[in-house]
Amino acid sequence: MPLPGINQFNLTDRLSIITGGSKGLGLAMAAGLASAGSNVMLVSRTLAEAQDAAAAITNDFGVKAVGFQADVRSQSDMEKMASEAMSEFGRIDSLINSAGINIRGPIDELTLSDFGEVMEINVTGTWLASRAVTPFMKEASTGRIINIASTLGVVGVPNRTPYASSKGAVVQMTRALSLELAPFNINVNAICPGPFLTQMNVPIANTEDGKKFIIGATALQRWGELKEIQGAAIFLASDAASYMVGSLVTVDGGWTAQ
Numbered sequence: 001m002p003l004p005g006i007n008q009f010n011l012t013d014r015l016s017i018i019t020g021g022s023k024g025l026g027l028a029m030a031a032g033l034a035s036a037g038s039n040v041m042l043v044s045r046t047l048a049e050a051q052d053a054a055a056a057i058t059n060d061f062g063v064k065a066v067g068f069q070a071d072v073r074s075q076s077d078m079e080k081m082a083s084e085a086m087s088e089f090g091r092i093d094s095l096i097n098s099a100g101i102n103i104r105g106p107i108d109e110l111t112l113s114d115f116g117e118v119m120e121i122n123v124t125g126t127w128l129a130s131r132a133v134t135p136f137m138k139e140a141s142t143g144r145i146i147n148i149a150s151t152l153g154v155v156g157v158p159n160r161t162p163y164a165s166s167k168g169a170v171v172q173m174t175r176a177l178s179l180e181l182a183p184f185n186i187n188v189n190a191i192c193p194g195p196f197l198t199q200m201n202v203p204i205a206n207t208e209d210g211k212k213f214i215i216g217a218t219a220l221q222r223w224g225e226l227k228e229i230q231g232a233a234i235f236l237a238s239d240a241a242s243y244m245v246g247s248l249v250t251v252d253g254g255w256t257a258q
Helices: 005-009 024-035 047-061 075-089 112-140 161-184 208-217 226-237
Strands: 015-019 039-044 065-069 094-097 143-148 186-193 248-251
Touching: 015 024, 015 075, 015 112, 024 039, 024 047, 024 094, 024 226, 039 047, 039 075, 047 065, 065 075, 075 112, 094 112, 094 226, 112 143, 112 161, 112 186, 143 161, 143 226, 161 186, 186 226, 226 248
Parallel strands: 015 039, 015 094, 039 065, 094 143, 143 186, 186 248
Antiparallel strands: none
16 A cells, blocks of 8 residues: 555645734745645734735635734634634644744843733744644644744844744743643644745845844855745645654754754
8 A cells, every 4th residue: 555645745625724824924834735725714913914815815726715813912812713713614723823023133222022022922922822722623633733933943143132032932832832732633843934035034134134144144045935934834734744743844044054
């Protein structure tokens, strides 16, 4: 009997929730999952953006896509997100925690509010979204939680204390939660993207800082393209990653290889 091979990547009729799904890496990953057959729920603080992105995905891939307005920092919003997904689709197969922000600067020029905002969205938001879907995944005895960490959760760059701290926390949350949920057949892993030229990184693209600490840190000596994040997302959401628990998948142009 032949092994399943490429069929393991088939996501037809599954439901994937993507926070921060209306733009950047979140939208790219949502489109990737949709191309493999998954229905998607795109979560954003801006409803119009989420709905427009969902309409585009439906048009491009023929899957069911919906936009949902929510703030990942709100426990009630995250619980409504999970309930709405169950009501609309009857299942939650994957959650990608992609919502995130980055506030840069020297520590003595940043405020406590700056630090707190990054931690709330990147860490608390990831925790709350994961918490919200966990009961439904436990009931189904299957699920995938994919956290979006960063190379800066593993290595350091100057003037990034809020972001690096938050992504380091996401790395450890991934490991701890993966051990907690593995007995329920729920796989928790993380993607650690390197420098992708998203809207969040445009302000530093042509700066000396960007060239030295970002582009200069990669073996490929360039920014990542949005399409280059899709493979990791499809893989981790699929049956092909069924034996992966607590793993960090780096998509960083060779940054952490050096």
